[in-house]
Structure formats: C-alpha cells, structure tokens
Amino acid sequence: MVNTFDRYASVVFAAIGIAVFMYIQNIEIATAGSTIGPKELPAFLSVVLIILSLANLYTAIKSKKPAKQEKLEYKKFFIIFVALVLYAILIEPLGYVISTFLFLLVGFQTMEKGEYLKSALIAAAFAGGIYYLYVEIALGVLPPLPF
Amino acid sequence: MEAFQYLAQGLGVALEPLNLLFAFFGCLAGTLVGVLPGIGPISGVALLIPVAAMATSSLPVEQAATASIILLAGVYYGAMYGGSTTAILINTPGENSSVCTTLDGYQMAKQGRAGVALAICAIGSFVAGIISCIGLVFLAVPLAEFALKFGPAGQFSLMILGLCALSSLAGKSIIKAFMMTTFGLMLSMVGVDPISGVARMTFNYSELYSGLEFLTLAVGMFALGEVFKTILTNDYVEGEAIKVGSIIPTKKDLKDSAMPILRGSLLGFFQGLIPGCGATLSSFMVYTFEKKLSKNKENFGKGAIEGVAAPEAGNNGASGGAMIPLLTLGIPGTGTTAVLMGALIMFNITPGPLLFQDHPQVAWGLIASMLVGNFMLLVLNLPLVKVFAKVIETPPKYLIPGIVAISVFGVYAVQGSVFNLFLMIGSGIAAYYLAKNDYPIAPIVLSLILGPMIENNLRRAMNLYNGDYTMFVKDPISLIFLIIALLWVAVPQIMKLRGKKVLVEEG
Numbered sequence: 001m002v003n004t005f006d007r008y009a010s011v012v013f014a015a016i017g018i019a020v021f022m023y024i025q026n027i028e029i030a031t032a033g034s035t036i037g038p039k040e041l042p043a044f045l046s047v048v049l050i051i052l053s054l055a056n057l058y059t060a061i062k063s064k065k066p067a068k069q070e071k072l073e074y075k076k077f078f079i080i081f082v083a084l085v086l087y088a089i090l091i092e093p094l095g096y097v098i099s100t101f102l103f104l105l106v107g108f109q110t111m112e113k114g115e116y117l118k119s120a121l122i123a124a125a126f127a128g129g130i131y132y133l134y135v136e137i138a139l140g141v142l143p144p145l146p147f
Numbered sequence: 148m149e150a151f152q153y154l155a156q157g158l159g160v161a162l163e164p165l166n167l168l169f170a171f172f173g174c175l176a177g178t179l180v181g182v183l184p185g186i187g188p189i190s191g192v193a194l195l196i197p198v199a200a201m202a203t204s205s206l207p208v209e210q211a212a213t214a215s216i217i218l219l220a221g222v223y224y225g226a227m228y229g230g231s232t233t234a235i236l237i238n239t240p241g242e243n244s245s246v247c248t249t250l251d252g253y254q255m256a257k258q259g260r261a262g263v264a265l266a267i268c269a270i271g272s273f274v275a276g277i278i279s280c281i282g283l284v285f286l287a288v289p290l291a292e293f294a295l296k297f298g299p300a301g302q303f304s305l306m307i308l309g310l311c312a313l314s315s316l317a318g319k320s321i322i323k324a325f326m327m328t329t330f331g332l333m334l335s336m337v338g339v340d341p342i343s344g345v346a347r348m349t350f351n352y353s354e355l356y357s358g359l360e361f362l363t364l365a366v367g368m369f370a371l372g373e374v375f376k377t378i379l380t381n382d383y384v385e386g387e388a389i390k391v392g393s394i395i396p397t398k399k400d401l402k403d404s405a406m407p408i409l410r411g412s413l414l415g416f417f418q419g420l421i422p423g424c425g426a427t428l429s430s431f432m433v434y435t436f437e438k439k440l441s442k443n444k445e446n447f448g449k450g451a452i453e454g455v456a457a458p459e460a461g462n463n464g465a466s467g468g469a470m471i472p473l474l475t476l477g478i479p480g481t482g483t484t485a486v487l488m489g490a491l492i493m494f495n496i497t498p499g500p501l502l503f504q505d506h507p508q509v510a511w512g513l514i515a516s517m518l519v520g521n522f523m524l525l526v527l528n529l530p531l532v533k534v535f536a537k538v539i540e541t542p543p544k545y546l547i548p549g550i551v552a553i554s555v556f557g558v559y560a561v562q563g564s565v566f567n568l569f570l571m572i573g574s575g576i577a578a579y580y581l582a583k584n585d586y587p588i589a590p591i592v593l594s595l596i597l598g599p600m601i602e603n604n605l606r607r608a609m610n611l612y613n614g615d616y617t618m619f620v621k622d623p624i625s626l627i628f629l630i631i632a633l634l635w636v637a638v639p640q641i642m643k644l645r646g647k648k649v650l651v652e653e654g
Contacts, residue, residue, distance in 0.1 A: 005584045013326055020333060020348065027345055036609040038340040038347055041602050042333060049329045056322045072379045080378060081576075084551060088568035091559065100552055107548025111378075122545055130556055138201045140560055 006060035014053035021046040079110045096142040100127035150284050157511030160213060161519050166512065169202075169214045170520045173221020174527060180222060181229020182538050184377075186550060187242035188226035188483045189589075190370035194550075195222050196362055196490050197557035212494035213509045217516040219490055220470075223483055224276060224517070227426060227466050228524055231268045231459055232535050235261055236389050244426035244462040247434040251447065251454030262394035262532070264455050267404050269528045270396075271460040275412035276521035279467020282416050283474075283514050287503065290475040294500035299608035300619050304628035306601045309478035310594060311632040312423035315639055318587035327581070331591035334359055335598025342606060354566040361489040361595055363558050363567045364574050368588050369486075370554045371575025374547055376583070391533050396452075404456035407437050411460030418461075419468020422480030423635070426462035426469075433461030467517065474498050474510060479596070482589035489596050 024042045087103040094102075104123035109116075134140040160166060173195075180191030199218045203211035230245035235252035248268070255264040297305065314324040337348045338358030349355040396404075411433045418429040437457040438447045447454050472478045477499030479485040491498050496506055503510050528535070558571050578588050612618040619625050 005580070009581075009584065009586065013330065016330070016333075023348060027347065036606050036614065038343045038345045041605060042336050042347060045329050045333050045336075049326065049333065052322055052326045052329060056320075056326060059320070059322065070380065073381050074379070077375065077378045080548070080551070081375075081572075084555075084572055085569075087555060088565055088572065091555070091568070092565060096556075096559075100556075103555075104548050104552055107551065108544055111544040111547055112542075119545075126549065126552060134201060134556075134560060138204060140201055140204065141563065142556075142560065 006063075007057060010053045010057035010060060014050050014057070017046040017049035017053060021050070076110055080107055083107060083110070092143045093146065094143075095145045097127045097131050097145060099143075100130070150288060153288070153507070153511050154284050154515060156507070157513075157515030158518070160508055160512030161217065161515035166214055166217050166516060167519065169199075169218040170221050170516050171523055171527075173218035174225040174520050174523050176218075177222035177225020177227075178229035178232075178524070178528065178535060179225075179538060181226035181242065182232050182535050183541060183546065184233065184239065184539070184543070186370065186373065187230070188223055189486055190366070190373055190550075191226050192219050192222050192483055192486045192490070193362070193365040193369050194553055194557055195219060196365075196486075196493065197561045199490070200493070200561055208495060209506065209508055212491065212496050212506070213512045215494060216487070216491060216496075216509065216513050217520075219487055220513060220517060221520045221523075223487065224272075224463065224466055224520065225524060227463050228269065228272045228528060229535065231272075232265060232532070233539055235264045235268070235455070236391070236536055237539060244430050244465075245458075246427070247430045247458035248455055250434070251449070251451050254448070254450035255452065255455060256389040258450050259392055260450070261389050262392040263396045263400055264452070265391065265532050266394045266396050266529060267400065267452055267456050268459045269525055269532075271404065271408045271411065271456045272463040273521050273525045274408050275415060275460040275463035276467055276517065276524070278409075278412040279416045279419065279464050279470075280514065280517045280521070283467065283471055283517070286471055287475050287510070287514065290471065291500045291503045294476050297500075297624055298622060299604045299611060300622040301624035301628065303601060303604040303608055304619060304622075304625040304632070305476060305478060306597050306604065308628045308632040308635070309422050309472075309476075309480070310590070310597060310601075312421070312635050313480065313593050314587075314590045315423065315636045317423075317590050319585045321636065321640060323586045324590055327586055327588070328590040328594050331594030332598045332601070334364075334591070335595045336602065341599070342603075354564065359570070359595070360562055360567060361592075362493065362561055363571050364595060365486050365489060365592055366554050366558055367571035367574030368578035368592065369482075370550060371571060372578030372582060372588065374550050374554075375575055375579040377543070377547060379579070391536055394529060394532060400452050404452050407453040407457035408460040410440075411437070411457035412464040415461035415464025416468040419465035419480070420471055422472055422478055424465070425481035425483075426465045429465035430458035430462040434458045470514075470517070474502060474513070475500060477502075477600070479593060482592065485589065485593040485596055489592070492596065 021043055024039050027039055083103055083106045087099055090099045101123045104126055105119055108119040108123065131142055135142055176195060177191060180186050195218065199215035203214050206214065226242065227244060230240055230242040231248045231252065234240045234245040234248040235256050238249050238253040240246045240249055252264045255261065310328055314328045315321060317324040337355055339346050339356050346356060414433050414436065415429040418424045418432065434454060434457060437453055438444055441447065441453060469480045469484045472480050473484045473488055477497065479488045488498055496509055554571065555568060558567050582588050608618065619629065
C-alpha cells in the first residue's frame with residue numbers, strides 16, 4: 001500500500017488555497033491612500049500554498065515509499081474522542097463539575113477497566129478541586145452546577 | 148557597567164516574594180512536565196498559560212505579565228531538566244532534547260550510578276543556565292538597540308528570516324514545512340483586519356472576528372495532538388525506574404565533566420541564538436563534538452559521564468540562548484519560545500527591540516528570574532530527585548484523561564466559549580495526522596504569531612515606499628536578512644542532494 005495521506009493532504013491544502021484566493025477577491029474595500037490593502041498578502045499566500053501543495057502532490061505520486069504499518073488503538077481513541085466532544089457540548093448545560101467528572105470517569109475506564117471507586121474519587125477530586133480553586137479562590141467564571 | 152545596573156533592577160523584581168513564588172512554582176511544574184511522559188515543554192508551557200493568567204488576574208497588567216512570564220519561563224527550563232530524569236531512569240527521553248542523554252545516562256543507571264548521572268545533569272543544567280543568563284545580560288541591550296535601527300523593510304525581512312530558519316530545519320520535507328508555514332500565515336489572517344477594519348475569512352461567523360485564538364490552537368495542536376498520538380499508538384512508558392542510589396559524584400566525576408559542561412554550555416548557547424536550532428539539535432551536536440574530542444571514545448554509549456554532562460549542558464544552554472532572539476528581536480527560534488511569545492502577546496506585551504525600553508520591568512525581571520530559577524532548580528532537584536522518580540510511575544490510565552481535562556479547562560477558562568473547545572479538538576486531530584505524516588506543527592504556531600506583524604510591517608513599508616517592492620532589496624539590512632534566509636533554506640537542501648545527512652529539529 002502506498003502512503004495516500006500526502007496525496008489527500010496536498011489536494012486539501014490546494015483546495016484551501018483556491019478557496020481563500022476566490023474568497024478574498026470578494027472583499028470590497030477602497031484602498032485609498034494605501035498601496036497595499038487587506039487583500040494582497042492573503043492572495044499571495046494562497047497562491048504560494050497552491051504551488052507548494054502541487055509540488056507536494058508531485059513528490060507524493062512519484063514516491064513509492066510504502067505506508068507505515070501500525071496497529072492503532074482506534075477503539076480506545078474513538079471512545080475518548082466522542083467523550084471529549086460530548087464534554088464540550090455538555091460543559092455549559094451540565095456545568096463544569098458534573099461534565100468534567102463524567103468525562104474523567106469515562107476516560108479512566110476506557111484507558112483501563114477496573115478500580116471504579118478510585119477512578120470516581122480521582123475524577124471527583126479533580127473536577128471539584130479545579131472548580132473550587134478557580135471559581136472560589138481565583139474568582140474566575142466556569143459554568144456552575146445546573147441546580 | 149550599565150548591564151549590571153539593569154540586572155540589579157531585575158533582581159529586585161525577581162526577588163519580590165510573589166515573583167519568587169511563581170518562579171518556584173514554574174520550576175516545579177516544569178520539572179513535573181518534563182518527567183511525566185506525554186507532555187513536553189511546548190504543551191507544558193501552553194497548558195500553564197491559563198493557570199498563570201488565572202493566578203495573576205487580580206494584579207495590574209505589567210505585574211501580571213512579569214509574574215506570568217517568570218512562571219512560564221520556569222516551566223520551560225524546568226521541563227528541559229525534567230526530561231533528563233526519565234532519560235536516565237527508564238531510558239525514555241521526556242522530550243526530544245534528552246534523546247542524547249539516554250545514550251550514556253541509562254548505561255550509567257544500569258551500572259548503579261543513576262544518582263550520579265542525575266546530579267551531573269543538574270549541575271550541567273545549572274552551569275549552562277547561568278552561562279546563558281550572563282550572555283543574555285550582555286547581549287540583550289546592544290542587540291535590541293541595534294534592532295531599533297531597522298526600518299519596516301528590515302523588520303519584515305527579519306521575520307521572513309525567522310520563519311525560513313525554523314521551517315527549513317523543522318522536518319524531513321522542506322515542501323511540507325513551508326506548506327505548514329504558509330497555512331499558519333493564512334490562519335493568522337482570519338478575523339477583522341486591524342488596519343482597514345474589513346473582516347477576512349470569517350464567513351460572517353462572529354466567533355471568528357477576533358481571529359483564531361493562539362492559545363486554543365497551541366493547546367490543541369501540542370497537548371491534545373500528543374495525547375491522541377499516545378492513545379492511538381498505545382505508546383505508554385513502561386518499565387520500572389531504576390533505583391536512584393547515591394547522588395554524590397566523586398571528585399573524578401566532577402573533574403571529568405567540568406570541561407564538557409563548559410564547552411556544552413557555550414556551544415549550546417550560541418546555537419540557541421540561531422533561530423531554528425533548538426535544544427534537540429544542540430544536544431546532538433554537543434554530544435558528537437564531545438565524542439570526537441574525547442580521548443576514550445569507546446566509552447561513549449557505555450556510560451561515559453561526559454556523554455551525560457555535555458548534551459544536558461548543551462540543551463539548557465540552547466534554551467537560554469533562544470531567549471535572546473525572542474526578547475530582543477521578537478523572533479522566536481523554537482516551538483517553545485513561540486508559545487512563550489504568544490503568552491507575552493496575550494498580556495499585551497510584544498517582545499522585540501522596544502521591550503527593553505517600554506517594559507524594562509518585564510524584560511529584566513525575566514532575565515534575573517532565570518538566574519534565580521536556575522538556583523532553585525539545583526536546590527529543588529537534587530534533594531527531590533527520588534520524588535520525581537516516583538512521578539514517572541504515574542499510571543497513564545489517570546494521566547492521559549487528566550491532560551485532556553486540563554486542556555479543556557485551560558481553553559474554556561481563558562476563552563469562555565464552547566466554539567474554542569471545538570476548535571481545540573479539531574486542531575488536535577489535525578495536528579496528530581499532520582505530525583504523523585511528517586508535516587511539522589511548530590511552523591504553524593510560529594506563523595500564527597508572526598503573521599500579523601509580518602503583514603503590518605509589509606504594509607507600513609509599502610506605504611512608506613509608495614508600493615515599491617524593490618525596497619526590500621535596496622534596503623541593505625533587509626537585503627542581508629533576505630540573503631541569509633535564502634541561504635538557510637538552500638544550504639541544507641544542497642547538502643541533502645549531495646547525500647549528506649541533515650539533522651532536523653523535531654517538536
């Protein structure tokens with residue numbers, strides 16, 4: 001199997017370059033008095049990015065280096081990733097303490113099953129500790145408990 | 148001597164109880180960061196920015212900035228030291244710059260001399276820290292004054308040089324490195340343009356008007372990216388730490404390592420001055436240099452004390468040296484100094500030639516605190532080395548989710564928006580895949596910081612010279628910088644084409 005990431009990445013970055021270039025042309029502004037406005041540098045950079053991406057694509061197609069074969073822990077990663085996304089969604093409705101506690105509990109158990117009580121205690125101490133330090137002592141703002 | 152006067156002033160600032168406490172906390176946190184697997188100096192500094200902001204929120208701006216940057220710098224050199232502890236005790240470098248230390252350090256540990264190796268590391272780091280501090284004291288003001296003479300064209304070209312220097316040494320493929328640099332520059336232009344007030348690339352999304360937050364991307368790319376990698380590759384540090392044993396080096400040990408430490412410090416310091424040559428590169432070069440110089444080459448790799456002393460001094464010297472271009476020119480030469488610069492900018496203090504005029508308290512306070520911090524590290528590390536050895540055994544089960552939770556807390560506490568959390572998660576995923584395929588991450592963060600300044604200088608220059616682009620070659624200072632930038636990119640490529648191996652700075 002050939003390493004396909006470089007090809008995809010080159011195409012994606014070239015597309016980003018093209019998109020930015022087209023987007024930046026739509027900015028309407030009177031550049032009276034100044035010779036270079038907000039458009040020039042982004043436009044220049046997008047052209048550079050397109051050229052570099054094409055060069056990278058060319059090298060990627062030419063190269064016959066096989067992809068690194070690695071056994072990856074997709075399952076663990078996926079659970080933690082989903083938990084993290086849920087954490088971000090729930091941090092405001094559920095409040096910092098509850099959402100953090102839940103995330104940590106799920107995270108600890110995903111990494112390694114067992115020791116439920118210890119996991120729960122550490123998660124609670126972390127969530128409560130940070131909230132207390134930041135909100136009560138440093139007078140910062142974090143989403144409070146929902147009740 | 149003017150420099151000493153400034154330094155004395157700085158010491159006055161650094162020795163204020165609060166700043167002293169912050170330096171202590173920074174060194175301690177940094178050492179922990181260095182010791183703990185999974186977080187290196189870059190993510191450590193990025194993660195502690197919100198902590199610093201939180202702890203200083205009630206202080207006046209200048210004081211808050213001084214205290215915070217003292218803390219963050221402490222994390223930086225603390226982590227440099229901490230990384231060597233794992234290198235020696237479990238043969239796993241805590242960060243890239245300690246790779247060389249594993250070669251002889253672990254061998255020494257296996258021979259029952261772990262304590263001695265750790266002590267020599269601490270002494271080497273200390274000497275290098277002090278030497279680079281002295282260099283900083285003498286070079287800072289003249290360099291800053293010289294840099295003040297640059298016009299906008301010169302400043303623009305200097306930043307281009309900084310970008311080229313970091314990018315050309317940043318990864319295996321120069322095309323990929325420059326792709327990342329360009330992409331980072333484009334990211335830096337998201338938001339309302341400060342000169343014309345036009346919104347660029349915001350897609351009418353109000354969260355983007357103020358631009359992409361540096362902290363969010365830095366935490367996402369470095370801390371989360373690293374965590375994702377650890378989970379996916381199941382790359383946990385295993386193995387019992389070797390017993391530390393006696394930490395008192397013999398007279399012969401001290402005599403054997405004295406010169407390597409001195410040479411390593413000086414070499415490291417001067418390499419650190421050069422943008423792009425970070426601690427990793429210098430430790431390798433110092434090690435090779437010492438090996439060539441040594442009378443008993445065959446001992447290297449088998450537990451030679453010189454092989455521990457020199458690279459440790461080298462990487463600490465380099466991290467001190469890297470502060471000079473950061474503070475005097477506003478050009479961060481490594482990923483970690485780029486993050487430090489981002490932190491300074493968050494506190495409304497822009498590193499660069501004007502720093503020493505506008506905020507002498509911050510600049511000299513920081514320099515003096517590096518002296519104080521190095522003393523602290525020495526005092527802290529030798530007696531606590533056994534405690535740190537225990538920290539290595541923190542189970543990844545608790546460590547990995549913990550780092551994620553701290554990242555979320557940091558970003559949410561400072562930015563206060565869920566949007567930034569998603570941005571952080573997204574950049575973490577992107578960083579993992581990019582880094583895995585040899586697209587370096589550090590140039591993105593560096594260009595994110597330098598981008599606005601580059602554009603600003605470019606536009607100032609163009610207004611000044613009526614849109615005459617040839618001014619960048621006509622202005623002598625600017626021309627010199629551009630030529631150096633070009634050579635910097637070209638020379639390693641030519642060396643590669645001729646079949647020479649080029650060392651690259653990773654991470």
